[in-house]
Amino acid sequence: MNITELTVHELKEKLDKKELTSQEITKAYIDRINEKEKDVDAFITLTTEEAMKQAKEIDEKRAKGEKVSSYAGIPIGIKDNMCTKGVKTTCASKMLENFISPYNATVVEKLNNEEIISLGKLNMDEFAMGGSTEYSYFKKTKNPWNLNKVPGGSSGGSAAAVAAELVPFALGSDTGGSIRQPAAFCGVVGLKPTYGLVSRYGLVAFASSLDQIGPITKDVEDSAILLNMIAGHDSKDTTSQEIERKDYTKALKNDVKGLKIGIPKEYFGEGINKEVKEKIFEAVEKYKELGAIVEECSIDVADYALATYYIIACAEASSNLGRFDGIRYGYRTKEFENLKDIYRNSRSEGFGQEVKRRIILGTYVLSSGYYDAYYKKAQKVRTLVKKQFADAFKKYDVILTPTAPTVAFNLGERSNNPLEMYLADICTVPVNIAGLPGISIPISVDKQGMPIGLQLIGNYFEEEKLLNAAYTLEQAIKFRENYKPEFKK
Amino acid sequence: MSREDYEVVIGLEVHAELSTKTKIFCSCPTEFGGEPNTHCCPICMAMPGTLPVLNEKVVEYAVKAGLATNCEISRDSKNDRKNYFYPDLPKAYQISQFDKPLCEKGYIEIETEEGTKKIRLTRIHIEEDAGKLNHDEYGRGSLVDLNRAGVPLIEIVSEPDLRSANETEIYLRKLKSILEYIEVSDCKMQEGSLRADVNVSVRKKGAKEFGTRTEMKNMNSFRSIVRAIEYEVERQIDIIEDGGKIEQETLRWDDVSGKTFTMRDKEDAQDYRYFPDPDLVAIRLSDEYIENIRKALPELPESRRIRYLEEYKLTEKEARILTSSKYLSDLFEEATKISNNPKAVVNWILSDISKTLNEKELEPDQIPFTAENLAELIALIEKGTISNTIGKKVLAELFENPKSPSKIIEENGWVQISDESAIKEVVLKVLSENEQSVADYKAGKEKALGFLVGQAMKQTKGKANPQMLNKMFIEELKK
């Protein structure tokens, strides 16, 4: 039995049947990390020693017959923008290179309560700004399918770690596609929940009205399992919703008969790679075979949504990142005589190019004279985008699009042209602008063997419907059984 | 042109710290003082990933203040971020309110020499206070203490309706007393929980346009506000008279030199980039919510004043001075409740207590003794245990070292001498020592009696019962 190949629900079964211990599982992952991490570079901080200690404690509890949580003793990886008390939280930035949070993020607390064991903190684009994880201050994570390609981003470390079986599952965060796009690039499942379903408390903010934490997993069932663990109202986050607790695994019915799927034609325009399109249409055919009702529809605000996204996200980021001033924590310049030097030099030296670019853009669109033309207008366009989706969901249960216009690209290929890079987010961004849930599942690979992701978008808090639609397709396609990352050099 | 040809125009932005138990966006205590950075948590220290949650009392208190100042209460309101860098502002933005404040378009009435005047309020909004900068021992650096960061404030913005330093003081005192009455702020100016940004401009009388204004920030005593306005008015008139132009700028008032100084260099023009805070959801208040607060409003100074005229038969002037401060007014009511002697209480408050406050430059909220102490003092005088003269000494002691007046007189041996033989002894002694006065009295100079009584008081250190002294002197002199 190859332990690291197993999904979380398979691991749970083995734990329940006492065929495996938490220590065996944790050890298997640590061995795998020791073997593959040097190729993939997914982690910023490893906490393997602490993980083994916890695994031992949980095994002892189990052996004594003490009550443990359902998934107790299963390891996880956490994107390095979620605060962990006692373990560095860097946001892949020089600014926070040595930062240790005085508190745990709510999701981290929840995982602790579930007795899930953290193996470490995963690489990302600095402050989650980017789509390739190349903007990490520390290292470039490689795509396990082809080590010359990017894993996507910003949750590239999380997606690559799951794909490379360095962790059984991982947490990512998604502001404009940062869970779904790397999941698509790495051939794993990535879910961005409805805005407000998962607490943002302790997630280092990039864009507060768009950020959402979600699972990156090997399959849809694991996604439902991890969502069960992290979803729920949190009084520390006023944007978190009070909704009834659900067991998302119960929604996985493997049945889409009568499910109405809308295919917005605007998402299949010239910007979308031909092979990606073909594979998506094959999957659409599969849905039809499974009894779903598929119709073409129109959501023509994608361009507006993207422009709106960059205005709003950068505006919020420019304000959110003001607190990194070299006074209470974080990087402080060595070159200073006065306060102004501390501010300017610390921020200029501590932030990377992309972060500075977005702070500049965000400051610009909020500055006097431009606020109305950009920010205010964007807030109205946001209402328009929401409206269009609301109209679409009157007719359809889910909306289907590609996750990304292309498969994973080569390292270094795009990082010099920010606009081009931003345009690659066109399929994922509208979901964040509207606050809807979206999931990416791998459906096939292109000729080079790189995975292609399909995105399903659901209505507010209809994760159950979304997960079931994804699960049913996954069961029919059997991607995991047909394709495996090869660590191609 | 002369000083009299100019009209002074003043508008105030008053910041009052709300007396909630906890900060505006986190559960840390608002208590004044404490070791540096001990009333703090990850939220008010702006640790990465933290989020604000609005304290319900802050909204309630702001609405209360709005209702007590005749404001319209906004049904729809929100929080905005005001972005700027300063070491006492850990998030690099202050959560405030920009275009949708909780309260708008109010007014308060003040009593001036020309009669009652309405001062319009533009708005009242909620926001968070900043931390504090201290200096290190060697004066080389500054030290940031964030205990105050996140303490809730309301900012009360007036229209430029004030026309003199005196009016400004009356307005501020009135505003302060309203906030004290409705118990939303303790308004302790010496602790900085009430402070004002003062905008001053001058214009030629009859001019339609306002002159260019200057702003003096963070003023926290009536005395310096009055002085600063007077200085600034003179300065502006001098500049205009010399053919110069007033620059719109922020000034710092220096109490020691009695001058204003430019605070910010002009190239640092601020652009606060206000935008709605995405971490907080909007505020929507129902009519019912607002009505419930209105119903629960405590009695305001106006109605207390009217009640005092009838219930206690006070004079208009007495009632107005008492109700100008909630602390004085409460002291009066509580002491009266115990002593049942409103006249005596009001006399003590308006004469000796007010005089002492003035001398010591204290505000009524700094009176160190209780209403029980005052009532007891009055009762001791009524009973004849002490004289009025001793009473004044007891009051002075109450300001220094507050405790029960009976204890004070006991400890100081101030109990009044009412023993007939003891008094007689003193009277005879005084008479024998002052033959000239005795002769004067007998020659018809009534005044001499007062002198003799005074001498007897002196000899008994004020403890002799004055009525008995009087009576006995007359008896003896008749002999």
Add this chain to the structure above:
Amino acid sequence: MKVSKEEIRHIAKLANLKLKEEEEDTYILHLQDILNYANIVNNANVDDLEEAIGVQDKYNVFRKDEIINFEDRESLLQNAPDKENGMFKIPKVL
């Protein structure tokens, strides 16, 4: 959309960033590019629409006024680049 050198410097100042000469030039180009694209929001017909603060129609999420003390003061100060007497130390501010 043209962005001038003065503008980029003003913006950098507001954001407390110090840009090198060549960075200014690159950022101007990038900013113009992105703003040109972002300008399409001005084509959208949104005249009758309200501005969205966030994505939610939520109101009045408040906290009770109850004190919870954060006990671990050390952890709040542990990341400070410079501190003295339990306070964050910075160069002298007038």
